[in-house]
Amino acid sequence: MQPDVIEHVWIPMRDGCRLSARLWLPEGLAGRPAPAVLEYIPYRKRDGTRGRDEPMHGFFAANGYAAIRVDMRGSGESEGLMADEYLAQEQEDALDVIAWIAAQPWCSGSVGMMGKSWGGFNSLQVAARRPPALKAIITVYSTDDRFRDDIHFMGGCLLNDNLWWGSIMLAYQARPQDPAVAGEGWREAWLDRLDALPFFPATWASHQSYDDYWRHGSVQEDWSAIRCPVLAVGGWADTYTNAVPRLLANLQVPRRGIIGPWGHIYPQDGVPGPAIGFLQEALRWWDHWLKGLDTGVMEEPMLRAYVNDAVVPDGSRLHQPGRWVGEPDWPSPRISLRELHLTAASVLSPEADPAPGARTIRSPLWHGMAAGEWMATGCPGEMPTDQRLDDGGALVFETAPLEVPLEILGAPELELLLESDAPVAQVAVRLCDVLPSGEVLRVSYQVLNLTHRNGHASPEPLVPGQAETVRITLNACGHRFAPGHRVRLSVATSYWPLVWPAPSAATLTLDTAGCVLRLPCREGGDAIEPFAPALHGTDAPTTQVDPGRVARWSRIDHLTGECTYVTEGEGGLFGEGVLRFDEIDTTLSHSLRRELTVRPDDPLSACYVLTQAYDMGREGWRIRIETTTRMISSAETFRIGGEMAVHENGTRVWTRNWDEEIPRVLI
Template identity: 90%
Template sequence: MQPEVIEHVWIPLRDGCRLSARLWLPEGLAGRPFPAVLEYIPYRKRDGTRGRDEPMHGFFAANGYAAVRVDMRGTGESEGLLADEYLLQEQEDALDVIAWIAAQPWCSGAVGMMGKSWGGFNSLQVAARRPPALKAIITAYSTDDRFRDDIHFMGGCLLNDNLWWGSIMLAYQARPQDPAVAGEGWRKAWLDRLEALPFFPAIWASHQRYDEYWRHGSVQEDWSAIQCPVLAVGGWADSYTNAVPRLLANLQGPRRGIIGPWGHIYPQDGVPGPAIGFLQEALRWWDHWLKGRDTGVMEEPMLRAYVNDAVRPDGSRPHQPGRWVGEPDWPSPRMTLRELHLIAAGALSGEPDPAPGARSIRSPLWHGMAAGEWMATGCPGEMPTDQRLDDGGALVFETAPLDAPLEILGAPELEVLIASDAPVAQVAVRLCDVLPTGEVLRVSYQVLNLTHRHGHTAPEPLVPGRAEPVRITLSACGHRFAPGHRVRLSVATSYWPIIWPAPSPATLTLDTAGCVLRLPCREGGDAIEPYAPALHGTNAPTTQVDPGRIARWSRIDHLTGDYTYVTEGEGGLFGEGVLRFDEIDSTLSHSLRRELTIRPDDPLSARYVLSQSYEMGREGWRIQIVTTTRMGSDAGAFTLDGTMDVFENGARVWAREWVERVPRDLL
């Protein structure tokens, strides 16, 4: 069936604002209503996500669903203004959108909601509001905890991606409505949008503990609020995987989980591969809950996860070897915790240290050069590289070569007895697989601002010299350590360029008498059948105007000690190059350069500069948005500043500067 595509429809909201939607309707409706699938995000349905939307939503429409892709208020072709992410207004609008969809003659009254990242977040948030027509959701690469597991903070440490994403959002939100949709009023609406543009990275950086700002939209605050069925999806190479096990463990209604090897990409296009037939799986989920067909999805394992095998560490990884396994429940009764004790001599052992002692570390501040990106998106060079580059700046504990396979699935936990010589300090922990050939592959990691050792709500300074027990939960992972390989644990005091450093250098001392690593070991249970190959709907007609370019490199200046990390993407932010969508004659180009610099012994030397250019349009209507954002700090505050210049057909029509000083809150 070839779906009918309606390029633009207005959805009226209760306050008079209108949201813009794109529809894919099953062929030959002839008065027959169908269930609907909603995706509701701020990334421009007309051009921003057109290449991804067309084959996905077209697939659903070809299989008997009305697919509805809506631009949120203040984004894309929709009216209004966007002040921040995940606001109450966003949820209220979604309730109106769902009610509008359910009342359309082409809709049966049953609505499903799905999304990746922002759309995965708001699918959970809207489900917690219980709109009557919402019968099920699919949430991919999302979180239940906006402080602990989003792009702003990790373990109470400020992620450098906070500036990256905030800067991208500046460019995204500076884009105008398309005159071909909005008509003559597009330019005034555009200038209004520009005047109201918030300085996103400073807003997010100012909330440095789990306060009301983050509680809003964190569905862990009330698990019982979500009663509709939930399919939760994650990927080991992505940064939004931890929520899947927590959702499965805490939700009370019907739920299922899938975790693959992928980065931040829908699984039908997943990288590292293997990609899977995710659209077919989604269809089975929708058929079960929106059409009432018994597709067998609820008889299958609660969690289906891909267990990675070891590979040589390479920043570019198109394929990940491994196998699919299934767990009937989560937490799984097949899981056991295996304890490995840290030994002062540098070993990891099944027995406690017979001669415990103190081990101290003050890492160079460029420790983390082999970390790769916080969030993989399928780009070359973004994955963690050989961890030997970082292990020289860390405390390292390692097992003997394994004589049998060791398979883990879940979140490893490290308990340490630790003292700091500074009141504010960080710890970075990496779990690694040491190959017989010597290469070291990162399996999982976690960072922790030690002032958050008792929780993220009320940080407390450390008492210099006082040893305290601290528990660190590493990110969930699925990995098989093969016989002959070694398990390695590395402990350091910094993780640049992933996180911003503490305000002063710190030395950490571990007392091995109180240090143990607990691995969630999977015992028994054979591999399950792999998924069917990926299917897609028809692609949007697209012309590759320029292939673009990606560069990623680092250097150390041996005169000054400066370490610099640079990434550059020309033409396409995620390696897609410059594209023209032929049906709407719109060309998009997005170039971005990041440069992060630090000296090995001076955290106040940290500097971050990000410049970007976003270009869009067609003959007679060409828009360019140019931004530069910077971040630095002193002992008491962060300084974030930015400039933006906006051009229409080569003439500058708007300019803005921001300078924000954000006090440090034990960070």
């Protein structure tokens, strides 16, 4: 059954603004209204996400649902302006959208909401507003805590992806409405949008602790506000996985979780594979909660997770060996913490070493070159590579070769008794699997701004020379250490190019007698049946105009010690190349280059420059957006600047410069 596709629909808001939507309806719907599935994001339904939307929402429509993809206010063809992410206005508009959908003659009055990343965030946030027609949600790669687990900060450290994502948002939000939809007023509305463009990376970098800015939209502030069923989905290669166990543990509604091996890609297209039949799983969820059918979805384990097996580390791996396991409840009674103690002899031992053992570390500031990307998206070279490259700049502790398998599922915990010689310092820890052949695979990691050791709301400087116990929760993971492998823990004082360095190069001293690693070990429970193979609806007619190019490299200047890290994507930001959507005769090209440099002993030498070009359009309507953004810092401030030039049919029509200095507050 082929869906009926309506390319453009206006949805009126209470203040008169109109949002643009694309609609897929089941074939021959007349007289038989259907439940609706909403996805509500700012990435342009007409061209930006068309290639992903068509087979997904078309699948839902072919299986009896009205599927609707809405551009948020100030994005795509929608009217109005966007001032920031996750604003109250965004939620208010969503309430209006859901009420409008429920009132349409093609809708049964029941609405489900789903989304990945931004759409996963606002599915949770809107659920907490409790619109009457919203009966269930699916949140994919999202967070309950906007400060702790989002693209701006990690462990109280400023992520360098804050500039990356902020720069991409500048280009995304500079795109105009399509004249074929918006009509004659598109150009005036475009210039208004450009004039109102916020400088996203500086806005986000100015909020350096868990303040009211981040509390807004963090559903952990009131778990009880969500009263509809929740399906939460994560991926081990993604960075929004920690929220899944927390949602399962804290929500008070019917809930289920799925965590696979994937990066930031819907699981039906998941990389590294295996991809799964996620659309079928979503359909079972919708059928149960929107149609009242008994699909057995609530008889599944509360958490279904993929436990990774070790592989030789490869930055471009497309497949991850492992198996699916199920936990009927979360937290699971089958998982308990097993202690491994750090010793002065660099051993991870089941037995504590009572003798004090001082170990000091001051890592070169380029430690972290083998980290891969903070957020994997299926691009070549983005996964963590052999960790031996970084272990030379860290303290390393490891077990003897294992005699029996060791399977972990959940968040490892590390307790360190340490002192610093500076009031502001970082610690970066990595949990790794050492293969018998010598390669080292990263299993989990975490960074912590040590001024946030007692919480992210009220940072406190360290007292140089004063020993303190610091507790670090590593990223959730699922991994099986095989017999003959070793468990390795690495402790360092920097993690470049993932996070911006502390203002001084600090030395940490660990007292190993007070240091212990606790692993969430899973006992018992056989593997469960794997998911069905991935299915899709019909693809959007698309032509690849150019395959594009992806490059990734680093180098060290042996005269100055300066390290340079570069990634380049030409034609397609995520390796997809230059594409033309044939039905709307629109071609898209997005090129971006990042260059990050730092010297090994001078954190104030850190420099980040990002250049990008976004081209879109068709004959007679061609838009080009060029940006350059950069970041440097002193001990007291971050300095973030940039330029943007916008062209229409080869003529520059708009320019803007930014130069903002932001005080550093214990970061």
